[in-house]
Amino acid sequence: MRSVFLFFFLLQLTSSARAQDINTLVQKVKDKINLVNDYAANGTMKTNVIFLKVPVATVKLFFKKPNRLRIINEKGISFIPKGAVNMNMSNVLSSGKYSVLDAGTDKIGNVVVKVVKLLPEDDNADVVLSTLYIDAVNQVILKTKTTTRDNGTYELQMSYGKFINYGLPDKIIFSFNTKDYKMPKGVTFDFEDGTEKKKVDDKIKNKMGKVEIYISDYTINKGIADQVFN
Amino acid sequence: MWNLLQIELFKIFKKPRTYLAFAIIAAFIFLIQLGLLVNGKDWMKFMLGSLDETMNIDYNKLVNGYAVCYFVLNLLLVHVPILVALVAGDVVSGEASMGTLRLLAAKPVSRTQIILAKYFATAVYVFALLLWIAIISLVVSLAVFGKNDLVVAKTNGLQLIESGDVLWRYFFAFGFAFIAMMVVAAISLLLSVLSENSIGPIVATVGIIIVCTLISEMEIPLYQKYIKPYLFTTYMLGWKGFFYIGSTDDGETIKGSIQYLPGILKSMAALLIYIVALVSASVFIFRKKDILS
Amino acid sequence: MSSIIQVKNLSKQFNDIQAVNELSFTVEEGDVYGFLGQNGAGKSTTIRMLLTLIKPTAGDISIFGKSLSNYRQEILKQVGAVIEKPDLYKYLSAFDNLAIFAKMSGMKPNRALLLDQLKMVGLEERAFSKVKTFSQGMKQRLGIAVALVHNPQLIILDEPTNGLDPQGIADMRNLILHLSRQLGKTIVVSSHLLSEIELVANRMLIIHKGKKIVEGDVAALLDPSKSLVQIETDNNVMAREKLGLTKWAPLIQDNALCLQLKMNKEAVPQLITDLVSLQVQLLSVNPMHSLEDYFLSLTTQAGHVESFTN
Numbered sequence: 001m002r003s004v005f006l007f008f009f010l011l012q013l014t015s016s017a018r019a020q021d022i023n024t025l026v027q028k029v030k031d032k033i034n035l036v037n038d039y040a041a042n043g044t045m046k047t048n049v050i051f052l053k054v055p056v057a058t059v060k061l062f063f064k065k066p067n068r069l070r071i072i073n074e075k076g077i078s079f080i081p082k083g084a085v086n087m088n089m090s091n092v093l094s095s096g097k098y099s100v101l102d103a104g105t106d107k108i109g110n111v112v113v114k115v116v117k118l119l120p121e122d123d124n125a126d127v128v129l130s131t132l133y134i135d136a137v138n139q140v141i142l143k144t145k146t147t148t149r150d151n152g153t154y155e156l157q158m159s160y161g162k163f164i165n166y167g168l169p170d171k172i173i174f175s176f177n178t179k180d181y182k183m184p185k186g187v188t189f190d191f192e193d194g195t196e197k198k199k200v201d202d203k204i205k206n207k208m209g210k211v212e213i214y215i216s217d218y219t220i221n222k223g224i225a226d227q228v229f230n
Numbered sequence: 231m232w233n234l235l236q237i238e239l240f241k242i243f244k245k246p247r248t249y250l251a252f253a254i255i256a257a258f259i260f261l262i263q264l265g266l267l268v269n270g271k272d273w274m275k276f277m278l279g280s281l282d283e284t285m286n287i288d289y290n291k292l293v294n295g296y297a298v299c300y301f302v303l304n305l306l307l308v309h310v311p312i313l314v315a316l317v318a319g320d321v322v323s324g325e326a327s328m329g330t331l332r333l334l335a336a337k338p339v340s341r342t343q344i345i346l347a348k349y350f351a352t353a354v355y356v357f358a359l360l361l362w363i364a365i366i367s368l369v370v371s372l373a374v375f376g377k378n379d380l381v382v383a384k385t386n387g388l389q390l391i392e393s394g395d396v397l398w399r400y401f402f403a404f405g406f407a408f409i410a411m412m413v414v415a416a417i418s419l420l421l422s423v424l425s426e427n428s429i430g431p432i433v434a435t436v437g438i439i440i441v442c443t444l445i446s447e448m449e450i451p452l453y454q455k456y457i458k459p460y461l462f463t464t465y466m467l468g469w470k471g472f473f474y475i476g477s478t479d480d481g482e483t484i485k486g487s488i489q490y491l492p493g494i495l496k497s498m499a500a501l502l503i504y505i506v507a508l509v510s511a512s513v514f515i516f517r518k519k520d521i522l523s
Numbered sequence: 524m525s526s527i528i529q530v531k532n533l534s535k536q537f538n539d540i541q542a543v544n545e546l547s548f549t550v551e552e553g554d555v556y557g558f559l560g561q562n563g564a565g566k567s568t569t570i571r572m573l574l575t576l577i578k579p580t581a582g583d584i585s586i587f588g589k590s591l592s593n594y595r596q597e598i599l600k601q602v603g604a605v606i607e608k609p610d611l612y613k614y615l616s617a618f619d620n621l622a623i624f625a626k627m628s629g630m631k632p633n634r635a636l637l638l639d640q641l642k643m644v645g646l647e648e649r650a651f652s653k654v655k656t657f658s659q660g661m662k663q664r665l666g667i668a669v670a671l672v673h674n675p676q677l678i679i680l681d682e683p684t685n686g687l688d689p690q691g692i693a694d695m696r697n698l699i700l701h702l703s704r705q706l707g708k709t710i711v712v713s714s715h716l717l718s719e720i721e722l723v724a725n726r727m728l729i730i731h732k733g734k735k736i737v738e739g740d741v742a743a744l745l746d747p748s749k750s751l752v753q754i755e756t757d758n759n760v761m762a763r764e765k766l767g768l769t770k771w772a773p774l775i776q777d778n779a780l781c782l783q784l785k786m787n788k789e790a791v792p793q794l795i796t797d798l799v800s801l802q803v804q805l806l807s808v809n810p811m812h813s814l815e816d817y818f819l820s821l822t823t824q825a826g827h828v829e830s831f832t833n
Contacts, residue, residue, distance in 0.1 A: 048480045053389035055483040072286075078381035080286040151284075171268055179280040183385050189304060190385050191470035191497075209284075237623050329610025336574040336606065338599035339625040354623070426526055520537075521576040 005188065021188050022116055028139045036222045038064040039150075039168065041215045045071070045078060049209035051181040052079060056128040059217045060102045068229045083176045097121045097154075103131070108157075109144050111135055126150055138230055142165050152177030170215050178209040232501045234343055238351035242317060248355065251313035252362055255284075255306070259366045263374060264301050267295060277383045295372030295381040300473065301369040306408055307469065310434075311361065311414040311439050317355050318418035319431030321348040322516070326426045326523040341517045345423070349509055352415045360404050360411070368400060382473045385455075391475050393486050403469040407496070409501050410466040414439065417462075418506035423516045426523050439463060462504045468497035525588065527552050527677055527709045528573065533582030535568050535733075542568040544733040546582070546607050550711060550726075555703045557724030557741065558713035565733035566713045567607065570681045573711070574604055586677065600629050603675035605683055607650065607667025614657035617646050621672055628673035637672070644668045647696060660691045667698065678702060680712045684719055692719070699723045750810050752791060754782045757804040765801045 041061040057078045061068045103115040114147045118130040119200040126148050133143035144156045158169035163171045242248055267272060270293035275282055324347075325331040334344060380391045391399070417438060421431035442463040445453050457465050471494035476487030488494065528550035535543040543565045550556045560566045571577040573584060575595055584591040586598045603643040611620045618637060625632035641650045643663035645668060654662065663683070680699070684692045700723060702708045714720050720727055721741055729736040737744075759782045766775060766782075771794065776783040784794070788810045798805055 014322075018506060037521060050481070051387035053475060053477045053481050053483050055389065055390065055392055077381060077390060079281070082284055082286055083366075084286075176284070178284050181279055181280060181387060183277070183383055189308075189467060189468035191474070192464075192493075197346075203324045208421075219390060227378060229284075233626055237626055238618070240623070241612065241615075242610075244619070246614065288608060330612055332571070332574075332576055332606045333604075333610075334627070335576050336599065336602070336604055337624065338596040338629055340596065386764065396760060488724060491526060518578070521571065 021187040022100055022114065025114060025134060025136055025139070026116060029134060029141060029167065032165075035219050036063070036065075036166050036168065038062075038219070040219045040224060041168075042217055044214035045073075045214050046214075047079065047209075048212070049074070049079075049178055051178075052209075054079065059213070061213070062224055062228045064224050064226075064229065070229050081154075081174060081176050081209065083151050084174060084211070095099075098130075105210055106133060108133055111142065113142055117158055138164055138171075140164060163220075166218070166220060168218055168220075169216075171213070172213045174211045176209050176211075231343055232341060234347035234348050235354075236487050238321075238347045240355055242321075242351050243353050245317075249326065251359060255310075255359065255363055256366055257258045258306060258309075259302055261329065263298060263371060266298050266301065266515060267374065270298075272406075274506035278381075278388065281388070284423055287294065291378045292381055293375060294378035294380075294393075294512070295368070295375040296377065296393065296400075298375050299370040299400065300369045300380060301381075303363075303403070303407075303469070305408075306367070307466075308443075310363070310407075310411060312436050313359060314352075314356055314371045314411050314414045315432045318352045318367070318415040319422050319435055320428040321352060323425040323426040323431050327428060328490065329523060331523055332521050335521050341519075342513050343362075345419070345509070345513045345516050347455070349415065349419055349512070352419065356411045356415055358406060359406055360478070360490040364400070364404055372497070374407060378500065380473070382475075384474070389456060389473075389475055389477075389483065391473065391483070392485060395475075399472040406469040406498065409498060409505075410469065411465070413462050413504045415506050416512070420508050420512045420515070421517065422463065423512045462501060465497035465500045468494050468501075524554050526550065526585075527587060528556075528711070529583075529585045530569075530573075531583045533569065533572060533816060534580045534582065535565075535572060535577060536580045542733050546730065546733065546735055546740050548728050548735065550709060551766065551830075552709055552719075553703070553707060554709055554711075554726050555699060555724045556709075556711045557720030557727035558711055558730075559727055560713075560718050561714065562715055562728040564730050567681055568733075569730070570604075570606065570679055570711070570794065571680070573608065573679060574602070575599065576606075593779075598792075599677045599810060600673070602679065603628075603673065604679040604681070605663075605666045605670045606679075606681045610660045611654050611662065611667075611669065612614070614653060615661070616651045616653055616655070617641060617668075618650045620665065620666055622690055623677060624669045625672045628675075631674050632672070640668045640672050641665075642669075659723065660688065661685045662748075663695070666708055671702075676709060678708050678710045680710065682715070684714065684716075690705070696723055739825060746811035750786065750788045751776065752784045752786055752788070752794065753800070753807075753809040754784070754794075755806040755809070756782070756798075757806065762801075762803045766798070769801070771797070782789060 010133075017155075024088045041063075043059055043061060043075070045057045045059045047057075055110045059078065060074060061070045062068075067082070071078070071084055073080075098118040098120045101117040103117050106113050106115050110153065114136050115131040116134060118127075118132065120127055124180070128147045128149055130136065131145040132141050134140070135142050138160070140160055141153065141156075142158060145153065146155075147153045154174065156175075159171045160168075161170040180207040233445045237318075271289040272291045273295075274287075274289050278285075278287065281287070299472060322331065325334060335341065367495065379393050379394050380396050382389050382391065418431055418435045419433050423426070425431050425434075442461045446458055446461050471490065474489040476484045476489045478484065528548075528551070531547050534541070542651065546565070546569060552780070558566050558570070568577060569763065572579050573586070573591070575591065587601060589598060591598055608689055612623070612748065615623070618641065621640060622632055623639050625637065638647060638650060638767050641647050644667055646661060646664055646668065649661065661688075667683075670680070684695050684701075687695065696719070697785045699710055699712060703723075704711055712720070712723065724741050726739065727741050727744070728738045756760065765780055766772065766784075771784060771786075774784040774786045776785055786794070791808060793811055795805070795808055798808075
């Protein structure tokens, strides 16, 4: 009986110690992210949405604290996923209060990561649940999964290079929910050249879209005018 | 032959009716341009459908000269056959009803030459008409709306063509539209040879196009399988094929590519076969015809 | 003199209608050849076959000594025609119309020549007015100009006086005579009115229901010795019997309806004297001196073919 009690005591001790660890880790990650007040970056964007055929676009990314992010295709037209604003981690970490839960470890590629779940305390917040996969060694987030009330579930995967010290990735893969796209034939008057097959329709029902952004260089903390975000 | 062609062109371009088509087209395109200038964004939102909910889209860039021209062609090319029929349906029957056909046919030129000269003159008219459309819908639109990437909507998707990759597509699209319109001209010519008044062939041509288009568009298996492959209207939308850009497996477009060129070439071949068959039939019938008008 | 047109056994069948039936005739160089028949007799069909507008069902046509079917273009270069109404491009000017048909006849017309041609038909002041503003007579004159602009050897005029006022008809007659006498053209002119033909033609053909009724010299057909004299009495049967016993017997025509004699008009007074002495009650003696009556009498007897030569 006693040993049982001891077991529970120890268990609680370790778990609170782990909670302590996790909070520290999240804080460290947050501190690193907070180093960046603003940035401007150049990159290329590759879109992979089943009903979209678009070329790889040259884009510019602008960020300003606390959570403003804009992706611009200066030359031409790009379809930018609405959830892309969540591509900045400070949005994930600094918006409001949340409880941090340790969800153990996992592996991304060869890297062992800590899995952390963030539960916003505000019941009305758009984000219902965020799951972070943190590389504890480098103190950067490698992957997030966010479930929102209005914008479905989206996922971010990041890899880091030169700007790892600022917690800024040089590759971001953003996966998001898309709505079905279907136009009546009477509107589009398609020319049927014999390539359209039924299976295309089935594929469209798989509603995950993906955007890959490769960032070549960041200009950090040089100040950015507010009108960029309008 | 050149002499005859000149005469036929002279007759076509001296006829007030000819310019009616140019005026109608200009009015039509200007109305569309005005509409898009005022409400272009709303139209684009409609074309993009639910995409607006998941994507941020710069509508100011979307409503550009290339997009306006594409929109114009979508709406207009369906109706141009009427304007083509207006002139082509009149070339022989108009002369029959006017009474000049008997003078023409009593001249020392062969009837084959007469028909071919009339068809070639119609071709020049159709070419001028398409050039006119190109000038107003493309050049004017680019001047008014500027140049940017072109987003093309299909039933089950959107594709974006970079602005530098668009112009040549229009060039070929107009070329294809020319061939398609020459099929219409050939139908009108044949009906014109068979008729003694000019309203009949014009109305009949338009009627044939409407019926064939309906059959082409109806998703009835019987028609789809056995009739549709033989209808010229099935191939008339082929100009759009030049705006269906090729892509990699994960949806990245390949600059300067066409999704399925053989499909377009097949359409073109089908239309050319129609032209040859219809013009040959016109020549054959006109050669045998007793001119009683 | 050589034959300009030679037609042999020409037939045209439209479905179940035999429009032209085994028609043969010859037009010689320099002729003004009258082509006479009622409306629907087959004149227009024949003329259209001469102009290759209608393909014959059977028979041969040679023009200028050459087969029309084999040398169509060569022959048509030398033919000018006004076919029924002078319909032209209404939305074009007289000048443009003339230019078009001149070019189609293989000419390279210059402005002066075309204006000259319009002057000849009295249209120089309206040369650049649209044809739709023209009166019927002006259109007719323009039609003539179109037919003549390429200086053809053979001119075919189908019902050229249709719709013209008396002055127009007189002008047309003078023009035909001018073309024939001064310019030496060969002319085929069709009409349903003999009065027109007899004033201009030297030879003529009468057709009825697609068949030849008679072909010959107009002078011969108009010869007073070949006149018909129609006698009306209170009793034609008795008068015929009485005359049958006299020297007039061979001249009596075989006609049940009326009493007709084929005779010289100059002998009419003698005939009257004889009839009086035979105690025939005369109501009228009517010499049919014009081809009009001849034409009418022939064409009312369907299918009647008569050889009528000197």
